[in-house]
Amino acid sequence: MITDKKTPYRLIGDEDLQRLKERERDIFRTRTAKSKEIFEKAQGMLLNGTPTPWMGDWGTEYPVFLEKAVGNCLYDLDGNEYIDYCLGDTGAMFGHSPEATAEAAVKQVRRGITTMLPSTASLEIGTELGRRFGLPLWQVAMTATEANRYVFRICRALTGRPKVLSINESYHGSLDETLPHLGEGGKLELRSEYDMNPGVAKETLSRIVEFNDIEALERELAYEDCACVITEPVMTNCGMVLPDEGYLEQMRDLCTKYGTYLVIDETHTFSFGYGGYTKAFGLKPDFLTLGKSIAGGIPVAVYGFTKDIGEAINASFGHKSVADPMGISGTLSGNMFAIAVMLETLRKVATPEAFRHMIEKQEKLSDGLAAILRKNSVPWSLTRSGARCELQFMPFLPRNGREAKEHFDWELMYYTHLFLENRGIVITPFHNMMLISPVTSDGDIQRLVDGWDECISELAGR
Ligand SMILES: Cc1ncc(COP(=O)(O)O)c(C=O)c1O
Incomplete structure (x- = not known):
């Protein structure tokens, strides 16, 4: 094992890794000639050849261009099929174009897409979300970023x-408040080795603390200038970080003590079950936000809150007291198309049975991965949470974002992802998250376990 400080858990020397990488790059080029052609053509009309910056960030010379995505599979222009464990970074958590979602979309698209009046389905959305997450009042946005804003x-x-207090190395969308990092000596920094955060306002309205650090949380809240604390119950964007026992409950108590609202962002942790992590652990947030998957990936997000907050809004600045409601919600928010599709997706796709399948298969996958690590004496950790699991290149489970990011090894990560991609498997770029859909089969799980087995055994020199 190589033990230089930066990549102590790489298993293999730099030169050998480069050699393997070259081999995989050659395979990738041979498999994806049409994608390369399209990528080169796209340079003339899309900045760097993709519609968003991150779509090009797979560690490959160019991304594969897709023809379609169905169930838990992706199909590229060259005719390659991939089992998808990225699932649109949760947007397609329930599979690509689930039948009930697709049917609802087709039906509604001919009955109106967007108006400036509500549809009756919105009432049912409120009831359904209240049952799942325990909050009585709901509003609709287009994306989770917007809902958080x-x-x-x-x-x-x-x-x-x-101010807004958030957790170091968390992600809640492209929000100026939550993008800064905690630097040396607790100083806030806009940029880190991992994230450039271009154009984020310098005059930050952030307070940032590490996950699982109750003392720091109390110290920062004691300034009494934070309107809210926002957190995921399990960190999912810097690798996965689980909460210490009692941490989220203590966070709740501190928010109450210092008059700060607690916002739980369930956008990714909805993968924990029918009512997300909040229902499973009886959390008591003031606000809950959720997007991405709730309408099968069709842009819609929601935020829920308590009755007291509803009354406070109306008493202070709601439509009853202020005539101008601008600043909260966009023109397309709550459109009848999104609402209709969300309702059907929640009722018929994001069901308790679907979650049971997803979580059971995650356990199967994780057991398989743990056995490979043991077999090869590989000192990497494996975090399991609901329908997702994550391999981290470190020998222990991280307790916070700093520990998780300190052990990031981009070279190794991109190599392993390329290795899997060449064998018809896609996992989440930027880290090693693997998410299970309701249509992921035992055979699919075995393919991924075998892919990691081949990859890790070679790296470990077995
Ligand atoms: C926890 C969490 N919240 C919010 C968001 C923002 O979602 P969107 O980009 O769909 O607005 C993300 C995106 O990855 C996320 O991971």
Whole structure:
């Protein structure tokens, strides 16, 4: 094993890794000639050849261009099929174009897409979400980023406080408040080795603390200038980080003590079950936000809150007291198309049975991966949470974002992802998250276990 400080758990020397990488790059080029052609053509009309910057960030010379995505499979232009464990970074958590979602979309698209009036289906959405997450009042946005932004505004308006406290190395969308990192000596930094955060406002309205650090949380909340704390119950964007026992409950208590709202972002942790992590662990957030998967990936997001907050909104700045409702919600938010598709997806796709399948298969996958690590004496950790699991290149489970990011090894990560991609498997770029859909089969799981086995055994020199 190589033990230089930066990549102590790489298993293999730099030169050998480069040699393997070259081999895999050659295989990739041979398999994906049409994607390369399209990518080169796209340079003339799309910045760097893709519609968003991150679509090009797979560690390959170019991304594969897709023809279609169905169930838990992706199909590229060259006719390659991939079993998908990225699932649109959760947007397609229930598979690509689930039948009930697709049917609802087709039906509704001919009956109206967007108006400036509500449809009756929105009432049912409120009931369904209330049952799952335990909060009585709901509002609809287009994306999870937006939902979080509107919640920040409401929290500021209600508390009169400017700042938002978030967790180091968390991600809640492209929000200026939550993008800074915790640098040396607790100083806030806009850029890190991992994230450039271009254009984020310098005058930050953030307070940032490490996950699982209750002392730091209390110290920062004691300034009494935070409108809200936003957190995922399990960190999912810097690898996965599980909460210490009692941490989220203590966070709740501190928020109450210092008059700060608690916002739980369930956008990824919805994969934990029917009512997300919140229902499973009886969490008591003031606000809950959720997007991406709730309409099968069709853009829609929601935020829920308590009755007291509903009353406070109306008493202070809601439509009953202020005539101008601008600043919260966009024109397309809550459109009848998104609402109809969300309702059908929640009722018929995101069912308790679907979650049971997803979680059971995750356990099967994780058991298989753990056996490979043991067999090869590989000191990497494996985190399991609901329908997702994550391999981290470190010998222990990280307790916070700093520990997780300190052990990032981009070279190794991109290599392993390329290795799997060449064998018809896609996992989440930027880290090693693997998410199970309701249509992922035992055979699919075995393919992924075999892929990692081949990859790790070679790296470990067996
Ligand atoms: C936990 C969490 N919240 C919010 C978001 C923002 O979602 P979107 O990009 O769909 O707005 C993300 C995106 O990855 C996320 O991981």
